[in-house]
């Protein structure tokens with residue numbers, strides 16, 4: 001798959017504040033290499049101060065890297081003139097912020113149409129576009145209201161509509177749902193996934209919340225103190241954590257909710273039986289029930305019936321143990 005965004009050995013060291021004591025500055029990002037594939041949702045996750053927002057801002061060129069390359073749609077951002085960078089930013093990207101960043105004196109539709117206005121789109125046309133995206137985010141009836149008349153969740157829908165109105169192929173979302181109550185937050189996550197079903201965009205989503213990352217992410221990039229510890233599918237990070245820090249991040253997660261038969265295959269379980277076996281996406285509860293009824297290893301098959309491997313009770317428990325503390329990956 002082609003990379004929409006590719007970071008190559010990116011380091012970022014911010015200049016010291018004028019009143020800062022002399023001495024070396026820690027890198028906000030330290031030799032980070034990361035590919036975000038076209039059309040995927042990549043969640044940047046990690047503790048406060050690990051460099052998530054810096055990484056996001058490098059991707060739209062708002063923050064220049066100290067060294068290394070940031071390549072978007074094949075363009076190395078450092079080689080672009082300010083005009084070309086702005087052209088790429090406006091034509092390709094949009095950003096959604098935690099704080100909504102709406103204009104209080106503009107109506108909902110004028111907020112949603114803001115990016116189009118900046119791009120010089122005539123009023124009738126931008127209102128037509130904005131009305132269509134407001135409908136997509138469930139705000140068709142609120143076009144003429146003002147931000148103070150809306151709930152937090154509705155305001156963030158406007159923020160999302162404003163971003164979508166410019167039809168970005170790269171959507172950068174910085175803790176976009178973190179200010180919302182849990183139920184509204186879940187609703188926004190589901191809305192984002194619905195929109196992604198309708199039209200696939202590349203989305204880089206900053207979050208420090210594991211549940212959000214597991215729900216949204218096609219991939220998760222876990223940062224710690226400016227370094228990228230691991231980038232992979234959510235289940236990869238759970239089943240094969242690269243470090244104890246990665247494992248610790250998933251400590252509170254119930255594997256039964258996320259793991260599937262394909263994650264529990266034992267590479268040394270021996271030959272496969274010719275039986276129907278279990279589907280690769282079988283959930284853990286059903287799988288355990290099947291295992292307790294079977295005296296032989298269960299063959300795991302993909303959707304076309306091809307055997308991927310076999311599972312025994314022992315192999316399943318071994319993988320589950322890896323997701324817990326004190327077990328080396």
Ligand SMILES: Nc1ncnc2c1ncn2[C@@H]1O[C@H](COP(=O)(O)OP(=O)(O)OP(=O)(O)O)[C@@H](O)[C@H]1O
Nearest residue numbers: 014015028046047048049050051052053054055208
């Ligand atoms: N404009 C800046 N000038 C100087 N240092 C900065 C600047 N922005 C961020 N930093 C520093 O860079 C490091 C990474 O910050 P960043 O905001 O990228 O982390 P984060 O993971 O997004 O944190 P949070 O989850 O708290 O938003 C921190 O040590 C921060 O203090």
